Amino acid sequence: MLSGNAHIMTCDTDWCSPVMLEEAIRIFGDIPVTYFSTGEYKALDELARNEPALVGPHPNLSGKHHKSCEFENQLLDHLNRYPQAEGYRCHGHMDSAWIQMKMVELNYIWESNMCCHMEPGLKPVKMFSGLTRFPVWLEDDVWMSKKNQEGPTEMKDALGIPGMKVFNFHPVHLCENVMVRALFDWIVDNVDKWTTPSEEMKRCEF
Numbered sequence: 001m002l003s004g005n006a007h008i009m010t011c012d013t014d015w016c017s018p019v020m021l022e023e024a025i026r027i028f029g030d031i032p033v034t035y036f037s038t039g040e041y042k043a044l045d046e047l048a049r050n051e052p053a054l055v056g057p058h059p060n061l062s063g064k065h066h067k068s069c070e071f072e073n074q075l076l077d078h079l080n081r082y083p084q085a086e087g088y089r090c091h092g093h094m095d096s097a098w099i100q101m102k103m104v105e106l107n108y109i110w111e112s113n114m115c116c117h118m119e120p121g122l123k124p125v126k127m128f129s130g131l132t133r134f135p136v137w138l139e140d141d142v143w144m145s146k147k148n149q150e151g152p153t154e155m156k157d158a159l160g161i162p163g164m165k166v167f168n169f170h171p172v173h174l175c176e177n178v179m180v181r182a183l184f185d186w187i188v189d190n191v192d193k194w195t196t197p198s199e200e201m202k203r204c205e206f
């Protein structure tokens with residue numbers, strides 16, 4: 001991770017199928033991406049072997065108490081899978097003093113656990129725990145949930161304003177080309193299982 005006016009691409013896997021992840025990797029192409037993984041993915045295991053700093057955990061700690069073994073197991077599961085990871089982002093940006101202190105104890109040094117939607121002048125923040133926070137500038141599911149979504153012109157203008165810009169995309173939204181929250185909710189209700197992205201989906205890729 002960098003600072004200043006850097007543009008940084010990240011991806012939360014959010015339990016997508018391996019095929020969807022591979023499709024997302026294809027879409028990202030040559031752009032360096034930091035992945036936050038929700039499970040076992042061959043493609044990320046391979047990447048972590050060569051570039052350990054580019055793969056971190058995406059634990060789902062919603063509803064879990066810091067004193068419970070589920071809390072501990074979620075973290076240890078990821079720690080064992082990516083022992084050299086230095087950064088993390090929790091699902092839903094879940095954060096607490098306990099989470100931060102536990103992650104420091106587990107040798108993490110940075111996190112990206114907050115979204116400041118298109119806020120100008122963002123920079124890394126030193127947290128009380130000692131972790132450095134890299135706030136997200138643009139996240140697909142935040143944008144798609146907005147009533148008044150910014151269009152290409154507003155995006156272009158905002159991109160020209162100084163500040164660190166961390167982007168966060170999810171393979172499922174890239175592969176299904178989800179532009180509005182309602183479409184994603186419909187897909188969740190009507191599609192049994194995430195499968196191979198269809199040729200049609202590939203055609204309308206953005």
Ligand SMILES: [Zn+2]
Pocket residue numbers: 012014058090091092
């Ligand atoms: Zn997530």
